[in-house]
Amino acid sequence: MHIHLKALEAIFKTEHKLPLNVKVMIEGEEEVGSVSLWDFVAKNRQRLKADALVVSDTSMLAKGVPSITYGLRGLNYYEVEIIGPMQDLHSGAFGGAVPNPITILAEMIAKLHDKNFHVTVPGFYDDVAEISRVERKALNSLPWKEKEFRKTVGSPDLCGEKGYSITEQTWTRPTLELNGIWGGYMGEGSKTVIPSAAHAKFSTRLVPNQDTQKIAKLVERHVRKLLPKTVKCNFQVLSMGKPWVAPYQHPIFRTAIQALEQGFGKKAVFIREGGSIPLVTQIHDMFKVPCVLLGFGLPDENAHAPDEHLSLENYFDGIKSVALFYDQLARA
Amino acid sequence: MHIHLKALEAIFKTEHKLPLNVKVMIEGEEEVGSVSLWDFVAKNRQRLKADALVVSDTSMLAKGVPSITYGLRGLNYYEVEIIGPMQDLHSGAFGGAVPNPITILAEMIAKLHDKNFHVTVPGFYDDVAEISRVERKALNSLPWKEKEFRKTVGSPDLCGEKGYSITEQTWTRPTLELNGIWGGYMGEGSKTVIPSAAHAKFSTRLVPNQDTQKIAKLVERHVRKLLPKTVKCNFQVLSMGKPWVAPYQHPIFRTAIQALEQGFGKKAVFIREGGSIPLVTQIHDMFKVPCVLLGFGLPDENAHAPDEHLSLENYFDGIKSVALFYDQLARA
Numbered sequence: 001m002h003i004h005l006k007a008l009e010a011i012f013k014t015e016h017k018l019p020l021n022v023k024v025m026i027e028g029e030e031e032v033g034s035v036s037l038w039d040f041v042a043k044n045r046q047r048l049k050a051d052a053l054v055v056s057d058t059s060m061l062a063k064g065v066p067s068i069t070y071g072l073r074g075l076n077y078y079e080v081e082i083i084g085p086m087q088d089l090h091s092g093a094f095g096g097a098v099p100n101p102i103t104i105l106a107e108m109i110a111k112l113h114d115k116n117f118h119v120t121v122p123g124f125y126d127d128v129a130e131i132s133r134v135e136r137k138a139l140n141s142l143p144w145k146e147k148e149f150r151k152t153v154g155s156p157d158l159c160g161e162k163g164y165s166i167t168e169q170t171w172t173r174p175t176l177e178l179n180g181i182w183g184g185y186m187g188e189g190s191k192t193v194i195p196s197a198a199h200a201k202f203s204t205r206l207v208p209n210q211d212t213q214k215i216a217k218l219v220e221r222h223v224r225k226l227l228p229k230t231v232k233c234n235f236q237v238l239s240m241g242k243p244w245v246a247p248y249q250h251p252i253f254r255t256a257i258q259a260l261e262q263g264f265g266k267k268a269v270f271i272r273e274g275g276s277i278p279l280v281t282q283i284h285d286m287f288k289v290p291c292v293l294l295g296f297g298l299p300d301e302n303a304h305a306p307d308e309h310l311s312l313e314n315y316f317d318g319i320k321s322v323a324l325f326y327d328q329l330a331r332a
Numbered sequence: 333m334h335i336h337l338k339a340l341e342a343i344f345k346t347e348h349k350l351p352l353n354v355k356v357m358i359e360g361e362e363e364v365g366s367v368s369l370w371d372f373v374a375k376n377r378q379r380l381k382a383d384a385l386v387v388s389d390t391s392m393l394a395k396g397v398p399s400i401t402y403g404l405r406g407l408n409y410y411e412v413e414i415i416g417p418m419q420d421l422h423s424g425a426f427g428g429a430v431p432n433p434i435t436i437l438a439e440m441i442a443k444l445h446d447k448n449f450h451v452t453v454p455g456f457y458d459d460v461a462e463i464s465r466v467e468r469k470a471l472n473s474l475p476w477k478e479k480e481f482r483k484t485v486g487s488p489d490l491c492g493e494k495g496y497s498i499t500e501q502t503w504t505r506p507t508l509e510l511n512g513i514w515g516g517y518m519g520e521g522s523k524t525v526i527p528s529a530a531h532a533k534f535s536t537r538l539v540p541n542q543d544t545q546k547i548a549k550l551v552e553r554h555v556r557k558l559l560p561k562t563v564k565c566n567f568q569v570l571s572m573g574k575p576w577v578a579p580y581q582h583p584i585f586r587t588a589i590q591a592l593e594q595g596f597g598k599k600a601v602f603i604r605e606g607g608s609i610p611l612v613t614q615i616h617d618m619f620k621v622p623c624v625l626l627g628f629g630l631p632d633e634n635a636h637a638p639d640e641h642l643s644l645e646n647y648f649d650g651i652k653s654v655a656l657f658y659d660q661l662a663r664a
Contacts, residue, residue, distance in 0.1 A: 073424060077522040086486025092405060092607025095509040095537050096501040097492040098485050102510035102532075103441060110442035113435065153430050154418025157562040160429040169428040177427040178434035179525050184512035185533055190409040190570045192535060192607075193511050200434075201517055203524060205427050230489040238522045275424025275524075 001026065001056050003296055003315060007322035019330030023050055027279070030057075034279065041286070052252050053283050054325075058295030059303075060314065061271050065143055066260040066321065068253065069293040071171065071272035072280060074206035074243035076216050077179075080223060081234040082108070083197045088184075091192040099230035101198035102183045108226045109200065112176055116162035119176045119204075121222040124215065129208045129245075131172055139167050142269055152299075171272035175205045176219075201238075205274060212240040244281040245272075250290045255328050260294075263321025294322065333358065333388050335628055335647060339654035351662030355382055359611070362389075366611065373618070384584050385615050386657075390627030391635075392646065393603050397475055398592040398653065400585065401625040403503065403604035404612060406538035406575035408548050409511075412555060413566040414440070415529045420516075423524040431562035433530035434515045440558045441532065444508055448494035451508045451536075453554040456547065461540045461577075463504055471499050474601055503604035507537045508551075533570075537606060544572040576613040577604075582622045587660050592626075595653025626654065 004024075011018060025048065027037055041048060058069040084099040114120055131139075144167060150158065160169040169175075183198030185191035204215060216237045227233050246253070248270055260268035280291050296318035302308045343350060357380070359369055373380060390401040416431040446452055463471075476499060482490065492501040501507075515530030517523035536547055548569045559565050578585070580602055592600035612623050628650035634640045 075424070075524065077524070079522075084487045086484075089485065090607065091507075091509045091511060091535060092407070092537065092605070094485065094502060095535075095606060096505055096507035097481075097490055097498045099487050099489070099491050100510055102513045103445065106438035106441035106510070106513070109435060109438035149429075152418075153421065153426065155416045155431050155562055156564060157431070157560075158429055159431050159560065159562045166429045170426060173428055175423075175428035177423045177526055178432055178438070178516065179423060179523060180516035180518050180527075181434045181438070181530065182514045182518040184510065186512050186514045186531075190411075190533065190535070191511060192407065192409070194509055195512075198513065199518075201522065203423060203427075203522070205424065228491070230487055230491045232488060273424070274427060275422065 003318040004054070004056050004294075004322050006319045007326065010319060010323045011326060019327055021050075022326070023048060030279075037279065038282065041283070045286070049287065050289060052289050053280075053287065053291040055277070055280055055291060055293050056295050057277055058273060058293045059297040059299055060295070061142060061144060061269060062148075063298055063311070064264075064266055066264045066266060066268040066317070067271045067295075068248075068256055068260070068268065069273050069295065070246040070248040070253070070270050071208075072244045072276055073171070073174070073274050074210065074212060074281070075203055075239070075241040075276045076206065076212055076219070077201070077203040077238040077240075078216075078219060079199065079201050079236045079238055080105075081197055081199050082227070083232040083234070084230065085194065085196050088196050089194040091194050094194055095192075098194060099228070100194050101231060102195065104228060104231050105181070105183065105198040105200055108223060109178060109181075109202075111226050112222075117160055118162070119174065121176070121215075121218050123218045124174065124204075127209045127211060127214070128174060131168075136168070138270065139171065139272065140165050142167065142271065170274040172207055174207050174210060176202060177205070178202045205276075206241075206243045208243050208245045210243060212242055216240060241276050241278050242281045242285070244277075244284055244291075246291055246293075251332060252290050252292060252329065255332055256292050256294060256325055259325035259328055260321045262324050264317045294325070335650040336386070336388050336626075336654050338651045339658065342651060342655045343658060351659055353382075354658070355380060362611075369611065370614065373615070377618070381619065382621060384621050385612075385619065385623040387609070387612060387623060387625050388627050389609055390605065390625045391629040391631055392627070393474060393476060393601060394480075395630055395643070396596075396598055398596045398598060398600040398649070399603045399627075400580075400588055400592070400600065401605050401627070402578040402580040402585070402602050403540075404576045404608050405503070405506070405606050406542065406544060406613070407535055407571070407573040407608045408538065408544055408551070409533070409535040409570040409572075410548075410551060411531065411533050411568045411570055412437075413529055413531050414559070415564040415566070416562065417526065417528050420528050421526040423526050426526055427524075430526060431560070432526050433563060434527065436560060436563050437513070437515065437530040437532055440555060441510060441513075441534075443558050444554075449492055450494070451506065453508070453547075453550050455550045456506065456508075456536075459541045459543060459546070460506060463500075468500070470602065471503065471604065472497050474499065474603065502606040504539055506539050506542060508534060509537070510534045537608075538575045540575050540577045542575060544574055548572060573608050573610050574613045574617070576609075576616055576623075578623055578625075583664060584622050584624060584661065587664055588624050588626060588657055591657035591660055592653045594656050596649045626657070
């Protein structure tokens with residue numbers, strides 16, 4: 001955000017006017033769920049009308065690689081509760097004859113992926129948009145270092161959907177990931193309990209053109225179908241968020257890429273991200289305008305953590321790029 | 333215990349002497365792990381020597397059904413930790429390409445039973461002693477009410493090892509039960525995390541002649557074999573306890589059953605229990621004497637809970653039975 005304002009200031013100081021109309025919206029609540037934002041946007045729809053949205057909330061692919069993020073995954077988040085016995089039971093007196101909610105939850109979870117790491121929910125992939133050979137090749141040719149990724153993860157090995165590269169797995173493919181699980185005795189030592197219930201939180205990352213409502217229904221139906229009749233199940237959808245992909249053939253993206261290359265003196269790239277920025281999808285849907293995600297953070301700058309910082313090189317080259325972007329946009 | 337002392341007192345008041353030598357050992361630490369008991373027994377081995385051990389720590393099958401417990405299951409307790417990524421990861425940026433410890437733990441747990449609820453650990457059943465047709469028939473003819481059992485459990489249905497009745501499943505068959513599971517985000521709402529690790533506690537109930545050490549090794553080997561190379565695993569055996577079954581053809585058991593039937597004026601039965609009493613197994617192993625488990629509690633008397641109580645009928649009939657038992661034992 002600061003980089004964008006500095007760029008506008010630079011233009012203003014040089015040209016004594018801005019080359020086009022700019023409406024600035026500063027969001028200070030993103031980390032607490034943007035509670036006021038959506039109301040504000042809906043109430044000021046006319047005043048906010050524009051030809052394009054420029055957002056500064058993304059990262060560069062790596063140091064020295066200026067990037068435009070043109071795709072984000074959507075996110076549906078679920079919570080499931082498996083209820084067996086009416087109360088916790090003694091595993092000595094009852095073990096062997098009663099449904100164990102932990103085991104049954106685990107057996108259900110185990111059936112959510114096949115051995116190729118495909119999600120087994122029927123219809124899950126039906127609406128996934130095919131990615132063109134050109135785009136696929138472009139994403140797989142990026143100066144992205146698998147070695148760095150493996151080092152960050154640190155597990156003995158990686159695993160993911162068969163037939164797709166790591167960038168495809170994390171940027172362009174839908175996923176189902178377990179985010180939390182709990183049930184029974186979790187303290188030190190041992191307690192011979194068969195718990196009454198077990199719980200899990202999990203989420204699906206979604207890609208164009210998956211429909212959040214439809215996926216939520218398919219997931220719930222599948223989960224219920226996988227469970228035996230010996231238990232009851234509470235299924236909740238905690239949130240839904242759409243996937244987003246920009247029409248990056250739109251001329252504004254050409255202008256942005258050229259401005260980045262001039263500003264950094266380096267080749268700029270189009271990237272996607274595996275995460276979600278709900279605002280982008282919402283603005284995109286409401287105003288039907290291209291959204292340009294121009295961000296200058298690096299993955300290792302401790303975002304949201306102690307000692308968060310920003311590379312000075314990216315700060316100054318970012319200001320230059322954004323100034324060039326607005327200037328060239330006005331001439332386009 | 334009190335019932336047994338009252339019975340001895342009654343004999344003494346009537347006969348002015350006890351008909352045989354009785355050594356009384358009162359254990360006040362059972363609920364805190366019998367920390368001093370085993371040392372005491374080992375140090376007083378000679379003084380404690382006897383022809384039989386009588387223990388009062390079991391329940392009657394049901395109201396009006398005096399019972400002798402002649403079998404207990406053993407218990408091995410385990411804890412497993414599955415470690416994937418070096419730290420918690422964002423499920424947006426990494427989801428789809430990295431090993432998820434929760435999913436992998438669930439997939440491992442799901443493979444521990446087959447669809448007939450047999451435990452899949454190779455060799456798990458190898459040493460399970462066959463139960464005679466006579467014993468099996470006796471256990472299945474007990475005045476035990478499945479309806480009551482189902483009501484206590486309260487789950488929509490029961491499930492257990494195919495080919496065995498509920499009493500067999502809980503008294504005479506070994507089991508593997510999950511006792512606890514945890515990992516990732518367990519709070520309210522959602523957090524899009526792929527956790528670094530996931531944990532489970534589980535236990536195997538064991539029956540004669542399964543060997544605790546051997547079973548622990550088989551279980552660990554199987555668990556490790558079921559896990560993919562993408563994760564690391566810490567496996568701990570938290571405790572081991574042997575199964576026990578009394579030589580209930582020994583004449584002392586005939587004497588005990590007759591005393592119970594006379595004392596209560598009702599048919600007495602031999603039962604087994606699914607839980608464990610480590611003392612019984614240890615005494616049995618050290619002194620090689622028959623252990624007679626004569627208890628007079630009922631399953632619904634809130635043992636170890638508020639308003640614990642004892643039926644007065646069982647209290648008085650219990651005293652009568654135990655007095656008759658010692659008296660007849662002396663004449664045998």
